[in-house]
Amino acid sequence: MNEIEAKEEIRLIKAMLEKTRQATAESGTLFIVWGVLIALALIGNYILAYFQEYEWEWLNWVAMTVIGWVYSVVYGIRKKRKEPVRSYVQAAAHHLYFACGAGFLMVGIALPALHVYSYEAIVILVAVVSGILFFVMGGIYEWPILRWFGFVWWLGALGMSFIKGPGKRTLLFAVLFVACYLVPSFFLRSKYKKERATK
Amino acid sequence: MTSEKFEPLDPIIHSQVRLAVLSVLITARHADFNYLKEETGTTDGNLSTHLAKLEEAGYIQVKKAFRGKKPLTTCALTEKGKSAFARYLRALESYFPAEK
Secondary structure, three states: OOHHHHHHHHHHHHHHHHHHHHHOOOOOHHHHHHHHHHHHHHHHHHHHHHOOOHHHHHHHHHHHHHHHHHHHHHHHHHHHHHOOEEEHHHHHHHHHHHHHHHHHHHHHHHHHHOOOOOHHHHHHHHHHHHHHHHHHHHHHOOOHHHHHHHHHHHHHHHHHHHOOOHHHHHHHHHHHHHHHHHHHHHHHHHHHHHHHHHO | OOHHHOOOOOOOOOOHHHHHHHHHHOOEEEEEHHHHHHHHOOOHHHHHHHHHHHHHOOOEEEEEEEEOOEEEEEEEEOHHHHHHHHHHHHHHHOOOOOOO
């Protein structure tokens, strides 16, 4: 073995690490599915508010959450069955998704239903959990821009706490959701497609 | 640089296919046989021989199961394999001139 052969071995190791990283990259599918469901729930909220049918708002959110969870669980099981390789990064990310999913259920549905706090606080706490999701994802996938989206969610949570009235708060939440959830979800998807194309 | 300065390379890892397999498994919890075959660009028989060597040395764990009606072989790195891979990398470093 000489220096040239050693360099060749290092190149091989790096190439295999890169191939595994590409094969286990986040597809962003679940992010887009949840994005569509939350967008529908927000639109539903405004329609219900327009007709002043506020008592049905909870059903709108619960229905979208149930659909999202059922889809996520089925998608996760099918994907796990088919995947040829599972990286530690994927395992960490899946734990994060589950933890944040459980967090959204707690702060968005369970705790307000138990009257722990007012329904007006839901969007603020959801923004806090979203910040954690994007900040940690940025670290796991070594993609700093996702961490910045996390910071914006946290700033948004602080901003919403200064806004009075659920309507205006939900409007700011909708803006945050488009800018800091839908936009990075499509970034993830396009990054995944580019990586698949170069593989 | 004299040859005495070079650290010996583990002969079990010092093969292109086996090094490639371990490089995949170092970041993966597990990988299936077909994935390893595709990524290492080798044949079924060749890969089986290399995996058997790594398994004999205790560097990887090979599990055989069924996915539906199809047989499924999955491989995962053991703690011994992780340590051996780390030692191999350190030994490789000795082949590069020290940076001043």
